[in-house]
Amino acid sequence: MQDEPTPIELTKAVADFLRNDITPLISGHQAFKLRVAINILDLVTRQLTQEEGSDAKEVERLRALLGVDGSVMELNRALAERIAKGEVDLATPGLTEHLWATTMDKLAVDQPNYASYKRELGR
Amino acid sequence: MIEAELFRSAQRWCPGATGVTGAAKLSGGASQETWRFDITHPDGPIGAILRRSPKGYGAAPTRAAGLAAEAQLMQLAYEAGVPSPRVMHVLTPDEDLGTGFIMQRVEGETIARKILRNDEFAGARPLLARQIGGVLAGLHKLPQDKLPELRSRGATQEISEFDRDYRSLNWPKPVFELALRWLRDHDPGPSVETTLVHGDFRNGNLIIGADGVRAVLDWELAHLGDPMEDLGWVCVNSWRFGEIDKPVGGFGSREELFAGYEAAGRKVDPARVKFWEVMGTLRWGIMCGGMMQRFREGPDHSMERAMIGRRASETEIDLLRLLAPRGG
Numbered sequence: 001m002q003d004e005p006t007p008i009e010l011t012k013a014v015a016d017f018l019r020n021d022i023t024p025l026i027s028g029h030q031a032f033k034l035r036v037a038i039n040i041l042d043l044v045t046r047q048l049t050q051e052e053g054s055d056a057k058e059v060e061r062l063r064a065l066l067g068v069d070g071s072v073m074e075l076n077r078a079l080a081e082r083i084a085k086g087e088v089d090l091a092t093p094g095l096t097e098h099l100w101a102t103t104m105d106k107l108a109v110d111q112p113n114y115a116s117y118k119r120e121l122g123r
Numbered sequence: 124m125i126e127a128e129l130f131r132s133a134q135r136w137c138p139g140a141t142g143v144t145g146a147a148k149l150s151g152g153a154s155q156e157t158w159r160f161d162i163t164h165p166d167g168p169i170g171a172i173l174r175r176s177p178k179g180y181g182a183a184p185t186r187a188a189g190l191a192a193e194a195q196l197m198q199l200a201y202e203a204g205v206p207s208p209r210v211m212h213v214l215t216p217d218e219d220l221g222t223g224f225i226m227q228r229v230e231g232e233t234i235a236r237k238i239l240r241n242d243e244f245a246g247a248r249p250l251l252a253r254q255i256g257g258v259l260a261g262l263h264k265l266p267q268d269k270l271p272e273l274r275s276r277g278a279t280q281e282i283s284e285f286d287r288d289y290r291s292l293n294w295p296k297p298v299f300e301l302a303l304r305w306l307r308d309h310d311p312g313p314s315v316e317t318t319l320v321h322g323d324f325r326n327g328n329l330i331i332g333a334d335g336v337r338a339v340l341d342w343e344l345a346h347l348g349d350p351m352e353d354l355g356w357v358c359v360n361s362w363r364f365g366e367i368d369k370p371v372g373g374f375g376s377r378e379e380l381f382a383g384y385e386a387a388g389r390k391v392d393p394a395r396v397k398f399w400e401v402m403g404t405l406r407w408g409i410m411c412g413g414m415m416q417r418f419r420e421g422p423d424h425s426m427e428r429a430m431i432g433r434r435a436s437e438t439e440i441d442l443l444r445l446l447a448p449r450g451g
Contacts, residue, residue: 033426040426040430076297077295080300083297090301099298099447103298110437111433111437114440115367116367117437120440
């Protein structure tokens with residue numbers, strides 16, 4: 001078992017340092033790159049915080065939908081294959097809800113400021 | 124150094140040119156660069172743009188029309204009154220500048236977010252959707268017998284190509300699978316009419332001024348195909364930059380776009396436009412995946428490229444909004 005602080009706490013500390021202490025010192029193209037770097041660290045922090053919970057729920061939905069067991073990757077491959085073959089489509093009970101829930105969980109990590117996501121969050 | 128080469132070139136086709144100043148690279152990938160510079164002239168400076176593949180980068184990627192074709196298309200558009208920079212010179216091998224062309228520099232803004240938010244464009248914004256319709260109609264009317272040789276691409280081929288590109292990413296995306304199924308089920312087949320298609324006509328590839336569209340840029344994906352493809356692509360949510368209720372580049376409505384197109388004497392097929400909007404959304408999503416691959420395999424190991432890979436999910440939510448919208 002590894003010691004504390006956790007990866008989440010460590011990445012967040014670096015992101016906060018860059019945001020609060022370094023940003024005021026830098027301009028031009030380097031400032032743009034710095035912003036990208038901070039965005040990456042924020043994304044990593046969100047993923048570390050949320051992935052375990054959202055993957056568990058995703059696996060649960062996929063098992064119910066497909067009637068098989070496996071890792072989140074295996075189950076996604078299986079679903080992708082069934083959609084490609086036309087065995088599962090939007091008329092399949094639960095598919096629409098599953099795809100929406102999964103996609104919302106991805107956006108919550110990738111781009112929580114994306115306008116479509118913010119709109120759908122309010123539904 | 125490039126200024127000396129540019130001046131040597133300018134002396135050939137710009138009578139009275141006395142020098143070249145202010146050369147600066149605006150953008151540059153491995154195979155293609157854009158430079159701005161000014162030609163010094165007794166009548167006043169002439170703003171110019173160089174678009175070129177440096178020496179040793181002759182071959183264009185398979186989808187690209189090539190710089191020679193791009194120059195020809197821009198000149199043709201300019202002559203037909205479609206907003207476009209005037210092409211001043213096509214590079215020749217003895218000039219030592221690589222392959223490409225030099226065009227007049229059109230002043231204005233290309234950065235989408237500035238066009239959508241800055242006050243100086245407030246007057247232009249409400250007019251742009253309709254104006255873009257007119258510009259696209261003009262572009263689709265360019266005389267086919269004068270076009271350079273271009274690849275020809277219809278809906279069915281595009282679906283297979285994106286299917287292959289998606290599978291090469293080897294990362295399961297059920298929403299992309301759903302979109303591919305939908306596209307196959309709704310494939311409209313060959314269009315009644317085949318025209319020039321710009322291929323990347325969107326907010327970000329247009330020079331906009333306070334008066335509206337001043338120039339259409341980036342013709343490298345031009346091809347022959349269904350004219351409705353351009354109308355669908357300009358509506359893809361990724362090019363609305365947050366203004367999601369204004370489908371046409373964040374400027375206005377589809378109705379305005381269609382009205383501008385039809386006022387210029389061409390007919391719209393809204394079902395085909397919707398098909399190409401779905402196709403375009405998937406296309407950008409797969410392109411994001413491709414950027415991630417290039418990041419991973421090099422040579423462009425930049426943070427920006429890496430982060431674009433994480434934007435594929437934006438197209439997944441947009442595909443769901445198109446194909447499985449939720450009520451409320």
